[in-house]
Amino acid sequence: MRNASDLPPEAAEASASGVERRARWLLVLLAGLLVASAAYLLYARGVFEPTQTLVLVADDAEGVSVGMDLTFSGFPIGRVRRIELGGDGYARILVDVARRDAHWLRESSVFTMERGLVGGTRLRAYTGVLEGPLLPDGAQRQVLRGDALADLPRMVNAARELLEQLKAMTDPDAPLNASLREVRQLLQKANGRDGVLGVLMGNEADRTRVTAALDDVRRLLQRLQGVADRADALVQRTDQRVFGAQGLADDVQASAREARDLLVGLRATLQRVDGVLAEVHGIAVNTRSATQDLDALRVEVEATLRRVDGMILDIQRRWPFSRDAEVKLP
Structure with a gap:
């Protein structure tokens, strides 16, 4: 490989200018990328949005x-x-x-x-x-x-007050602890020989009286149960006698039917009596004149009866052997 120093001066200058040109384009590209990124970020942040x-x-x-x-x-x-x-x-x-x-x-x-x-x-x-x-x-x-x-x-103050109150409640001399001790004593008495009734009554005499009263109430309830059982049996027998076969209800129904038949017959009889009364009314009109003569006859009969009565009294006074001082007329 040949070094740049081995190249002629014209070739070295051309190579340096090419590298510089590529470097400028790279810087422009980087600047464009930065501007595009900033623009995108601004757009994403809504900078360009109304x-x-x-x-x-x-x-x-x-x-x-x-x-x-x-x-x-x-x-x-x-x-x-x-x-x-x-x-x-x-x-x-x-x-x-x-x-x-x-x-x-x-x-x-x-x-x-x-x-x-x-x-x-x-x-x-x-x-x-x-x-x-x-x-x-x-x-x-x-x-x-x-x-x-x-x-x-405010919450811290409320929590502090609550803690102070809890501390006061859990103090050995606090009323709550005293109440708990009393409750413990009552529970111990309730678990003892006298039980809860002894705790409620307070003494043996009252507990004995209450126990006796409860026994009396129990016996009374048993007797009431027996009475109720007998009443139930009586009701069942009454139901059988009244509503059973050949019971009182059947007799009452038969009597009602007979009474209805009697009333029907009585109605027919009354109708016949009505006709007879109509005839008697006609007869009474005819006999009105005759009743005047009967009045005089009635007066004479009454006088005769008085004389007979006086004679019977005289005979009773004079009858020596009669045990009862009376005479019975036939």
Whole structure:
């Protein structure tokens, strides 16, 4: 192989100019690749996409940084462009929202800034009614804060108070321990000879009386059970006598049929009596004149009966051998 020093001067200059030309083209290619990559990154970041501005007002912008995403249902729809302090002392967070995603934001949308125990601050948007009017460009909305760290001191204080109360409850002289000791004593008495009844009554005499009362109640229940059994048997016999074969119900039905037959016969008899009464009515009209003569005859008969009665009394007074002072007329 021949070295460059062995070449003539014209050939060496031509070779050097070719290498320089290739180096320039390589640098241009690298610069083009860098520019294309930067342009693609800017396009991917949405720099060339049309946006609208949303101003979020918060009393504290701690944790918010430029480039932070504004999410809706977990999807980024906007990006924080600038954070500034307003004249009223509130932080103003300028968010660029892509036009293609702006339809998710409505006049009724709610914006929150959440800060958890783990992780950074998050900006979120919530829209309850998607049929409402669209959020205009440059709209200003108040941000609702949800800071879990703000409740941490209160939670620590509550936990400290709870631990102090538990310590006071577990103290040997605490009322809870005294109550537990009394409960243990009651359980020991309940497991003893007298049992739970002795614990409830407190003394042997009351326990004996309660036991006797329970025995009486048991015997009474047994007697009531016997009475119930006899009543059940009586009901069964009554049912058999009343509703069984040739029972009282059959006799009552037969009597009812006989009574119905008698009533039918009585009805026919009454109809015949009605005819007889009609005839008697005609006879009574004819005999009305004769009753006047019968009145005089009745007076004479009554006088005769009085005389006979007086004579019977006289005979009874004069009858010497009669055991009963009376005379029975035939």
